[in-house]
Amino acid sequence: MNRQKGTKNKTKYLTTSFEWPEEDCIQKVTKYGNLLNHTQAEKDRWFTEKHPTIHPISTDRIAAGSIDHAVCSICFNILLDPVACTTCENPFCKRCIQEWLIKNPSCPYACVRFQERRCPPVIVTMLSKLKIKCYYQQNGCPDILNYEALKQHEINCDYEIKKCRGCNTNFIKRDIIEHENICGFIKIRCQQCGVTYERHTEHGKLDCLLNRQIQLEEKVEQLQQENKLLREKNEFILQKLKDRFGIQPPK
Known part of the structure; x- marks a missing residue:
């Protein structure tokens, strides 16, 4: 396994008490959004903002199993859809490392360049042994x-x-x-008149008849307007025919 110059054994950096191998890398962490000095609530909020459809698996939700080597060093939660760096083999949540690489092409562990590989089988096995409390506990x-x-x-x-x-x-x-089914503020659509009203408001037969009358009056007015437009259009066409061909409109 390849190691970067100036780094220690990689297994040390996969524990929950994460340490960065180089001072330069600590500066990158601060600049590119790693939550090294933030509370767990802030870490979870950051993760939720980045991945609104996925709930972070914080370490306090682990009921059984070892979390050594199972924590993402970007969000500090349990790995989700983990991938690893080809050079140093350290694992990350797939979406976390994608967000990281938007701003910084190098690996968070100060490798010259990050190249993705499948997560090592030992990490996958460790994740499969975890017992995790539901997010909605x-x-x-x-x-x-x-x-x-x-x-x-x-x-x-x-x-x-x-x-x-x-x-x-x-x-x-x-x-x-x-x-x-009982909330008074739920909106209901009347099957007779089509009006939508809140359940707590009264909508009796008289209200329904009045609404239907209003709707019919509006429909009649609409048809009258359409009829007027059709007559005007017809008169315009007939006038054009008369002017061009001398055709007299029918009486």
């Missing part, structure tokens, strides 16, 4: 899952927070349908 989800099953579970998790389409109140997913 704070909402009550009790599930602890394998690394491979986590993403799909969180997409379908019943404890995800959803906003009511009427009152904008937050509910967990499994309760939102029951709430929206």
Whole structure:
């Protein structure tokens, strides 16, 4: 395995107490967005902003298994879709290293140039042995899952927070349908007159008849306008024919 000049054994840099091998690399970390001195909440917020469809796997969600060598040295969360540098073999989240390379073509470990390779099998094996708490554990989800099953579970998790389409109140997913069935601010479309109204407002038969009358009056007015335009167009064409060919319009 190749090592860069001035670096120590690579395994030291894959622990959760991450150390950068060179002073120059620390400056790059600060410049290009690494969260070396930030709190875990700030790291998670940064990751969510970069990858809004993926939830970060913070180290405090690990229920079982070793996280040594399983932490991304850019976002400091558990590796997601990991890839590695061909030169130093250090792993990163695929999207994290892609963001890094937009601003800096070199590897975060100060390799001359980053070239992507598949994550080493030993890292993949370690990830597969992790037991991870669901991202929605704070909402009550009790599930602890394998690394491979986590993403799909969180997409379908019943404890995800959803906003009511009427009152904008937050509910967990499994309760939102029951709430929206009775929420007074949900908008309903009348099947008779087509008017949309909030459930808490009254919409009786009289309201429906009045709305239909208004709609019919508007339709009549629209048809009258269209009829007027057609007559004007017809008169214009007939006048053109008369001027050009001397054709008299029919009586």
